[in-house]
Structures are given as C-alpha cells and as structure tokens.
Amino acid sequence: MATALSTSVADTCRAARRAARELAQIDSARKDAALSAITRALIERTDEILAANALDMELGREAGLGDALLDRLALDASRISMIARAVQDIVALPDPVGEVIEGRRLPNGLDIQRVRVPLGVVAVVYEARPNVTIDATALCVKSGNAIVLRGSSMATHSNATLAQIAAQAAVAAGLPEGCIGLVSGGGREELAQLASQNDTVDLIIPRGGEGLKAALQEVATVPVIYAASGNCHIYVDATADLERARAIVLNAKTQRPGVCNAVETLLVHESVLAGLLPGLLGALGDAGVLVRADERVRAFADILSEERTTLGEGRRHCEVAIEPATEEDWATEYLALTLAVGVVDSAQEAIEHISRYGSGHSEAILTRDTDAARAFQLGVDAACVYVNASTRFTDGGEFGMGAEIGNSTQKLHARGPIGLRELCTYKYLVSGDGHVRG
Amino acid sequence: MATALSTSVADTCRAARRAARELAQIDSARKDAALSAITRALIERTDEILAANALDMELGREAGLGDALLDRLALDASRISMIARAVQDIVALPDPVGEVIEGRRLPNGLDIQRVRVPLGVVAVVYEARPNVTIDATALCVKSGNAIVLRGSSMATHSNATLAQIAAQAAVAAGLPEGCIGLVSGGGREELAQLASQNDTVDLIIPRGGEGLKAALQEVATVPVIYAASGNCHIYVDATADLERARAIVLNAKTQRPGVCNAVETLLVHESVLAGLLPGLLGALGDAGVLVRADERVRAFADILSEERTTLGEGRRHCEVAIEPATEEDWATEYLALTLAVGVVDSAQEAIEHISRYGSGHSEAILTRDTDAARAFQLGVDAACVYVNASTRFTDGGEFGMGAEIGNSTQKLHARGPIGLRELCTYKYLVSGDGHVRG
Numbered sequence: 098m099a100t101a102l103s104t105s106v107a108d109t110c111r112a113a114r115r116a117a118r119e120l121a122q123i124d125s126a127r128k129d130a131a132l133s134a135i136t137r138a139l140i141e142r143t144d145e146i147l148a149a150n151a152l153d154m155e156l157g158r159e160a161g162l163g164d165a166l167l168d169r170l171a172l173d174a175s176r177i178s179m180i181a182r183a184v185q186d187i188v189a190l191p192d193p194v195g196e197v198i199e200g201r202r203l204p205n206g207l208d209i210q211r212v213r214v215p216l217g218v219v220a221v222v223y224e225a226r227p228n229v230t231i232d233a234t235a236l237c238v239k240s241g242n243a244i245v246l247r248g249s250s251m252a253t254h255s256n257a258t259l260a261q262i263a264a265q266a267a268v269a270a271g272l273p274e275g276c277i278g279l280v281s282g283g284g285r286e287e288l289a290q291l292a293s294q295n296d297t298v299d300l301i302i303p304r305g306g307e308g309l310k311a312a313l314q315e316v317a318t319v320p321v322i323y324a325a326s327g328n329c330h331i332y333v334d335a336t337a338d339l340e341r342a343r344a345i346v347l348n349a350k351t352q353r354p355g356v357c358n359a360v361e362t363l364l365v366h367e368s369v370l371a372g373l374l375p376g377l378l379g380a381l382g383d384a385g386v387l388v389r390a391d392e393r394v395r396a397f398a399d400i401l402s403e404e405r406t407t408l409g410e411g412r413r414h415c416e417v418a419i420e421p422a423t424e425e426d427w428a429t430e431y432l433a434l435t436l437a438v439g440v441v442d443s444a445q446e447a448i449e450h451i452s453r454y455g456s457g458h459s460e461a462i463l464t465r466d467t468d469a470a471r472a473f474q475l476g477v478d479a480a481c482v483y484v485n486a487s488t489r490f491t492d493g494g495e496f497g498m499g500a501e502i503g504n505s506t507q508k509l510h511a512r513g514p515i516g517l518r519e520l521c522t523y524k525y526l527v528s529g530d531g532h533v534r535g
Numbered sequence: 536m537a538t539a540l541s542t543s544v545a546d547t548c549r550a551a552r553r554a555a556r557e558l559a560q561i562d563s564a565r566k567d568a569a570l571s572a573i574t575r576a577l578i579e580r581t582d583e584i585l586a587a588n589a590l591d592m593e594l595g596r597e598a599g600l601g602d603a604l605l606d607r608l609a610l611d612a613s614r615i616s617m618i619a620r621a622v623q624d625i626v627a628l629p630d631p632v633g634e635v636i637e638g639r640r641l642p643n644g645l646d647i648q649r650v651r652v653p654l655g656v657v658a659v660v661y662e663a664r665p666n667v668t669i670d671a672t673a674l675c676v677k678s679g680n681a682i683v684l685r686g687s688s689m690a691t692h693s694n695a696t697l698a699q700i701a702a703q704a705a706v707a708a709g710l711p712e713g714c715i716g717l718v719s720g721g722g723r724e725e726l727a728q729l730a731s732q733n734d735t736v737d738l739i740i741p742r743g744g745e746g747l748k749a750a751l752q753e754v755a756t757v758p759v760i761y762a763a764s765g766n767c768h769i770y771v772d773a774t775a776d777l778e779r780a781r782a783i784v785l786n787a788k789t790q791r792p793g794v795c796n797a798v799e800t801l802l803v804h805e806s807v808l809a810g811l812l813p814g815l816l817g818a819l820g821d822a823g824v825l826v827r828a829d830e831r832v833r834a835f836a837d838i839l840s841e842e843r844t845t846l847g848e849g850r851r852h853c854e855v856a857i858e859p860a861t862e863e864d865w866a867t868e869y870l871a872l873t874l875a876v877g878v879v880d881s882a883q884e885a886i887e888h889i890s891r892y893g894s895g896h897s898e899a900i901l902t903r904d905t906d907a908a909r910a911f912q913l914g915v916d917a918a919c920v921y922v923n924a925s926t927r928f929t930d931g932g933e934f935g936m937g938a939e940i941g942n943s944t945q946k947l948h949a950r951g952p953i954g955l956r957e958l959c960t961y962k963y964l965v966s967g968d969g970h971v972r973g
Binding site for chain 2: 118121122201203204205207209214216217299300320338341344345347348349352452470474475476478479480481482483484485486487489490491495496497507508509510512513522523524525526527528529530531532533534
C-alpha cells in the first residue's frame, strides 16, 4: 500500500498535527471541493476498492468469520456508491468552523466573541465496517480536523485502499498532506501507541463494542469520548394513550433491534396493565419478541391466558414467549428481539428504576399528564429524554445535525449524537484598542 | 468536627450523588436562598472560623511554613466578610440550569430542545487558600451540582469549619443533605480514592500547582479538567502603536505577575525594535523586571547602551537587567517579574513560536494591520486570542461570566474560564404525539 500507510503511529499522528494547523484555517469552499473530489475518486476507483475488499473477504472466510461479520465487511458497487453519496450529504451541511457562538461588548469596551474552531487531530478507532473509513474522514475534514484512522485488522486492505483514495483526492484538491492518516495493523500495541499520543492527538472516538472500549480505557491518556451502551426504557404512564403506546413500544423494540437507541426495558404503570398488555403482548409475539417479565406481569399474563382459554378466545397473546426477568435483565442491553417488562406504581418509581439501571442514552415516557411528563424530563438524567415518542429518534440525522460519528453517553463535552459541532472546540477572540487591566 | 466530615471518601461521594439528583431539580429561588443563608452563617459564625483558622496557623508555624504560605492560609474578619460577599455576587448571576441552548421543530413534527442541566457531582481539589472552600461551593450550588471538597492538609480545620457552616446553612434552607461534602485528610491516598469514584463523581477540578496535577494525572479515572500553566505571549507587530504596546506589555507583565494570564514572553517584530525597546526596557527596569533576551535583542541593547553613554544621555535603559535567554526560557511560565524577549521577522514567525512554546492560554498581537490581526486570530490555537489588549483580561469576572472556578487550557468541554455554564452539561428533550420512526 501507500508509503504513508507504513509509517509509524507517532509519525502518522505528527503529520496529522502539522496538517491540522493548516486545515483549521481552510475555508468551507475548499473543504467542500476536497470532499467532492473524494466522492468522485471513490466512484472512479471502485474496482480498486472491490479488489482490496475481495482480499479481506477471502482472508475472512479462511479465518472462519461468520456470515454476519462477512456481510459487515463486504463491499459492492452499490455500497461504494452509497458511501460516496454519504460524503455529498456532509458537503451539504453547514460548516461549524468560525461560527460565532456568542459575542458582546464588555463594559470596558473590549469586544469578545466565542468562536467555534476545530479540535485539531481526531483519531477514530473502529471495527469491521469499511464505510466508517470514509464517513469519519468526511466528518473530520468538514469540521476542519485532521483524522487518524485505525480500523479492524479484518478490513486492513479495504480500509487502506479507501483511506489512500481519500487522502490522494484530498491532497490533490488542496488539503495539506497528512490530513487523512491511517494506522495500519489492528494489534493492541498500535492501539496503545495511538491512545498515548497526547502531544499530537486531541480526541479519540471509539466505534465498536465493549471489548474495544475496555481495551482503550486501560491504555488511553488522550481524551476519549466513550459511547456507552444504550439500555433504553419506555415508561407507559397511567394516563398514556394506549393505542399510541403499543405502536411506540413495537417501533422502539422491533424497527431495528440491534442499535443503541432501541428500547430494552418497558415499564408499565400498574393501572394500565389490563389495557395495554393483551394487545401489546400479541403484537410483540407476532414480531418474534421474547419477553422477560417481572412477577406482576407474569401473573397478569397467566390470568389473561386462563381467561382466554376458558372463553375459547384462542391463544393469540400466548404466542409471545414470557420468561421470568432476573436482576441482570434490568441492566442488559439485549440488542436483540428481547424485551424486559416490569410493573411500577408511579412515574417516580419508573424514574428511580431508570436512574438505577439506565445507561443515560434515551429514555421515554408515554403519558397525557403534563405533570408526569415534566417530572420525567426533569428527573431522568440521560442524553435524550422523550415524551410520547419512540426512543429510536436519537440519531444525528434525525436530530437535524446531519451525520454523526457516534453517540455519547458522557456528560462532558458532547452528550447525545456527535456531529460536526461536537468535533469542534471554541476559542475566545478579544479585541481592544490598547486595553490594559486596572 | 461534624460526623459528616469523618465519613469515608466513598460515602461522602455517594451522599453527594444522592443529593445531586434532588439538587438538579431545585429552582433558582431556593438555591439563591440557600446561598444567602450561607452568607449570613459565615458572618454570624465568624468567631468559629477564626478559631479554626488560628489552629491551622499555629500548626503551620510549628511546621515551619513560609510567610507567603501563612498569608495564603490566614483569615481575619475582613477576609471572611469578603468571602461572604463573594457568595452574594454568585447569587446575583443568572442560573444556567434550564437554559434552552437551542430548540426547533423537526420536519416530522417532533419538538427538540437542548437544555442545560447540572453535571451532577463536582469534586474540587485545592491547595491552601480556605476561601476556595466557599467560592467553589457557591458556584456548584448555583449551578445545581453537589460538591465534594478536598483541600490541603494545612487548612484542615479552616476548611472543615467553613464546609460545615455552609452545609448546615444550605440544608437548613432546604437543600438536600450531602450536597456539600468534604473529604478530610489531605493525603495522597484520599486523593487517589476520590479520583476513582467513577460511579458517583462526574468531574474533578484541581486548583493548584503542577505537583497536584501530576499526582491526579497518575491516579484519576474520573474526568478531570486540568488548567495547564499559562505561558502567555505578546507579539508586537511591525505596525503596532508603540506607545500602547509599551503600556500593554508593562500591564501584562507587572500588574500581577504571579497569575496565569500574565505575559511571559514578548516577541518583537525586528522593524520596531528601535522604536519600542528603549522606552520599554527602561519602564520594565523601573518596575523591577528581569529581561531574558535573545541575541538580537541583546545586540540592540548593547548598541543603545553605547550610544547613550557616548551621547551622555545617562543609563536609564541600562537599569534593566538583561540576561541571555536559553531554550528553556521560551517554555517557562515565570509567574514572577521576569520576561523573555525575542525578535521575529514576521507575524507568521511569531505564530510559529507561539505554536511551539505556548500553553494555549492567552496570546496577544499588537498591530494596526488587519491582515496580521486576522492571521494571528486564525493561526494561534489558544483559549483566548487578543488583538491590541493585555492578556490579563482572561478571567471569568472580566469576561462577564461572573466568578470562575478555574481556567481551562484543554480543548474538550470547557476552554478558558470555567464559570457556571461550564459546570453544566445538557440533555435533549424531545416531545411528540405518538411519533414512531419509519
């Protein structure tokens, strides 16, 4: 591969730092032109990307990767075209750099502005999917940051080719050499090296599972924004519109169960058990959802089951599999068609439960009671708190921020979707005409 | 002291966490009433504070503390009254909690708001000065955060009494028990314990020297906002108004040399050496400043000296002591009446110098050239970049943020003064009427 890709971790980061100083001052038009050049290069050089990807796929099959992992790794012309189009979506977003966040004249006449500026060098550490190579690069370039990429060893060839194509196109379009760097080698040693380049790297964003996060937490001295897991809750309050509630719970659980904003625990006010559960359990069962329920839910389901059997109404609601929930279930992010269901006696009890087990990602209350909605929004400490909507909306795209590079459950710097603005810091620009402090 | 103060570090932090959940929901009026109660209690119980302080002073004298440290430690009725008044200044500031930072209706009709909320539990680790106990407490209470204080062992009795008075007044005024906690014992073991309470502490802010920061960096797993040193520069450009330049340099160096926003290095464009130095060196000499200069400055000073001796103009400018600057000088935060002075041939060279040696705190250009001003503001990567003003203005009070708890040279979360808003995070509140994701 390119010589740039065989340099050491420290060299790659130093080159990125040098590039970052220049990149921070480049105007939107030139950054957008470079991104468009990347789009074109990806399309024009599709065959190279496919050849590199075929090599990764072959090695992956030899290594015995499962079908799901191979599918995440696989590229074809249509996927490459989607990756290229996603870059153009980022071109269309407003440039965050230079935005005056606030400004005023101080009593002494000094003019002060707080202005958004790039962080500098952002390292993105990610697993399998090669599209992240380009998505993350586009977000960093647009926000004026140099990027250091470190992908999975499984996608070595695909990532190297994608990064090389992007870097060549960007530099040809006038961006500084080194602004898109790739750390080759997926080993833990490279990760540890990258995670300790405090002089040259401003932020590390991991995109991957808990294993990657644990590995980083052990070695990182550079600041990291961790996206903790999304153990998301929906609480159906006493006054909820139950028809809406069924639709929202079904959506939040089944529309895409493998993502962090899918609901994992449903809390139901005891007074609406009878109204909500019969229809909801049937619909969940139809969607293939396994329910892990507390005692009160199970007792209710048993009664239901008996009644219906007696009345000959059939087994519709029995089609859902119900197992007992253990303490562990309340803390589990299933990322699968499994839903924990528990009963609470008040909105306050729901808030307590979420405070104890939630991961601070996305939490929803379904209610018609303004007091309950307000108490929930005030009392739940999470990145996103919903009233009468599915938790599935937590997403940079849905929130109107354009693309996102991850989703933060931290409280410092960025909380919720990490978009272009969250890849920036700010500085104070202060102007006077000879001001001295008295 | 109070039983609350003899509990373990983990217990204190857990109590603060519990308090924080309640405190986050308390309205401004109640927080302000509690702060006013603290003000009154400090005045009413001045004798207790003085007694505790006398004990610390006695132990300090026995331990052989120097006069400067003893002065930092000493309290009297007037200093206590100042501490109490500073709390009232914080009462007068707007409450940052609940501020809608931005909000809009999404295309699908969801209403989304980004709202400022407290971080939760803030730990403040500080050295000697007992007033920090109250200053930091007032800032945290106002911003809805519980605080865990860990002061220096030298001020154990003063800090314990101040924290106890504040906690009792706050709780009597309706704030939750545990919202103001103090970790007693100034040992490194307590520090390490405090710095690893990830489940209960959201942020640690150290206020102290490099030793404290190094100690924290070794043990902290909780996020820390470090205030790096302020190696601040003033660059006098070719077109600068030289009379203003003299006044600004003098102000930035001598008005309060021991603080982080004082200037440490002066960079002078070669074309204004002759215009600037004669008067400036004299004034610096009069103010007792030692100059550590590069070769070109020294050569120029020699010529000056010879000329004046020849012309019999006296030794005015010779009164300033000039020593050769070493490589180390450019990187040194003197915090004293010493100034490194170097010559550059362009604004770009000044920017390069600052990029290499600066600590990202406060940097100034003095110029009449708009292009140079713009290049400097764009090219210098620091928390505060000044045009035609003294670096001494970097301060939460001066910036109109009210009080500050420190000054950050980090890029993540908070850069520059850390005021009430910087002690907050945000959450997204999203409201719909049954919205599901398609």
